[in-house]
Amino acid sequence: MRGIKSLIATLKKHNLTLAAAESCSAGYLSYLLTKTPGSSKVFKGGIVAYSLTAKAKFFKIPYSTLKKTQGVSKEVALSLAKGIRKLFNTDLGISIVGFAGPETKKGVKPGTVFIGLSDKNNVMSKKYIIKGSRDRVRKKVSQKAIELIFKKLKRY
Amino acid sequence: MRGIKSLIATLKKHNLTLAAAESCSAGYLSYLLTKTPGSSKVFKGGIVAYSLTAKAKFFKIPYSTLKKTQGVSKEVALSLAKGIRKLFNTDLGISIVGFAGPETKKGVKPGTVFIGLSDKNNVMSKKYIIKGSRDRVRKKVSQKAIELIFKKLKRY
Numbered sequence: 001m002r003g004i005k006s007l008i009a010t011l012k013k014h015n016l017t018l019a020a021a022e023s024c025s026a027g028y029l030s031y032l033l034t035k036t037p038g039s040s041k042v043f044k045g046g047i048v049a050y051s052l053t054a055k056a057k058f059f060k061i062p063y064s065t066l067k068k069t070q071g072v073s074k075e076v077a078l079s080l081a082k083g084i085r086k087l088f089n090t091d092l093g094i095s096i097v098g099f100a101g102p103e104t105k106k107g108v109k110p111g112t113v114f115i116g117l118s119d120k121n122n123v124m125s126k127k128y129i130i131k132g133s134r135d136r137v138r139k140k141v142s143q144k145a146i147e148l149i150f151k152k153l154k155r156y
Numbered sequence: 157m158r159g160i161k162s163l164i165a166t167l168k169k170h171n172l173t174l175a176a177a178e179s180c181s182a183g184y185l186s187y188l189l190t191k192t193p194g195s196s197k198v199f200k201g202g203i204v205a206y207s208l209t210a211k212a213k214f215f216k217i218p219y220s221t222l223k224k225t226q227g228v229s230k231e232v233a234l235s236l237a238k239g240i241r242k243l244f245n246t247d248l249g250i251s252i253v254g255f256a257g258p259e260t261k262k263g264v265k266p267g268t269v270f271i272g273l274s275d276k277n278n279v280m281s282k283k284y285i286i287k288g289s290r291d292r293v294r295k296k297v298s299q300k301a302i303e304l305i306f307k308k309l310k311r312y
Contacts, residue, residue, distance in 0.1 A: 020204070026190040027183025030204045034182040037258055037290060045210040048176070048186045050201040054244060088210060102193055134193060 004035045007146060007153075011042040011092075014156045018149070019088035020046035021080035021095040023055070023071060024113065029096060029142040044088045049080065059083040070105050072097050074114055077125040081116030092152070093118040094145050100137045110134075113141045117148050160191045163302060163309075167198040167248075170312045174305070175244035176202035177236035177251040179211070179227060180269065185252060185298040200244045205236065215239040226261050228253050230270055233281040237272030248308070249274040250301050256293045266290075269297045273304050 011018060020030050026048050033043045049055045052066045059079050066076065077097050085093030094117050101110025111130040116123065128144055130137045167174060176186050182204050189199045205211045208222045215235050222232065233253050241249030250273050257266025267286040272279065284300055286293045 022183070025187070026199075027178070027186030027202070027204065030183035030206070031181070031187060031294070034206060035291065040206055043182075043206055045206040046183070046204040048183065048202040048204065050186070050190060050196055050199055051244075054201040088207075135191065138187070 004032055004039075004146070007033075007150060008036045008039050008042055010150070010153050014153065016092055016153075016156070017042050017044055017088075017090040018092045018094065019044050019084045019090040020145075021059070021084035021093065022046060022048050023050060023080075023096060024098040024100040025096045025138045025142050025145075026050055028138050029094070029145050032142055032146065044090050046084060047087065055080070058087065069108075070099075072099055072105075072108060072112065072114065074125045074127065077114035077116035078118075078123050079116075081118040081125070082123050085118050085120075091119060092149065094149060096141055096145055098137070098141060100134045102134055111137050113137065113144075115141065115145050115148055117145075117152055119152070160188055160195075160302070163189075163306060164192045164195050164198055166306070166309050170309065172248055172309075172312070173198050173200055173244075173246040174248045174250065175200050175240045175246040176301075177215070177240035177249065178202060178204050179206060179236075179252060180254040180256040181252045181294045181298050181301075182206055184294050185250070185301050188298055188302065200246050202240060203243065211236070214243065225264075226255075228255055228261070228264060228268065228270065230281045230283065233270035233272035234274075234279050235272075237274040237281070238279050241274050241276075247275060248305065250305060252297055252301055254293070254297060256290045258290055267293050269293065269300075271297065271301050271304055273308055275308070
């Protein structure tokens with residue numbers, strides 16, 4: 001993984017700001033994004049929407065929709081990525097939802113995660129299945145999110 | 157530090173829920189609180205209010221008040237602890253604000269942090285000065301917050 005320092009510098013160069021909506025990673029991505037002094041110039045904050053109620057409240061997703069997949073779906077990742085941009089008034093919004101494990105939920109394997117990424121023109125999501133412990137899944141998906149932002153920045 | 161597993165179990169035993177408002181720790185406390193499977197029963201989520209704008213928006217603190225101390229004061233810690241309980245409709249609210257460093261801001265040394273803790277009857281805050289690197293300050297203050305919750309739970 002390329003470093004946070006490089007990511008923050010690249011965002012700064014393009015004059016872009018960022019916010020994060022996290023479910024299973026629960027703040028780890030935001031923690032990574034702020035490892036570098038001066039990150040506050042580009043990273044404005046985020047919401048740890050750990051419960052379904054929090055996802056429903058802050059991102060206006062019907063509770064019934066969330067219940068179907070326990071909040072782990074492409075649609076929820078997209079809604080969180082779009083929503084967090086608006087809530088924090090940033091150029092980019094990144095989201096992480098998933099099952100960190102160890103248990104299988106709704107027939108879905110632990111390690112199943114979706115990352116969403118939005119800017120003012122687009123919103124996309126990507127699904128990953130990450131093997132390993134609960135902690136490995138949460139750390140790895142946060143690194144994947146950072147890689148996805150790097151990829152996006154190539155088009156700027 | 158006593159373990160997260162024990163904290164989550166104690167909260168569960170007392171049927172208490174928790175939410176976190178983080179500034180300088182930027183999600184690290186929320187990440188710690190969710191290390192244990194089943195933590196979603198008690199930890200509902202949080203806000204990473206990294207920017208002053210986010211603190212003003214979500215916690216209704218006048219921007220002029222925040223500017224005076226760059227958001228690092230007892231008052232801001234109290235407002236965040238009170239506010240996060242209401243936003244997530246939880247029994248307890250914990251907050252962390254501070255300067256993680258390395259630079260001195262507004263004449264205040266890096267490592268100066270305030271932790272706030274609220275329940276439906278009270279809100280309190282504690283100031284700490286933590287030595288060491290930016291990363292050490294952020295990790296240590298998150299551990300201090302967990303100790304403060306443990307202390308509070310003795311009275312339940």
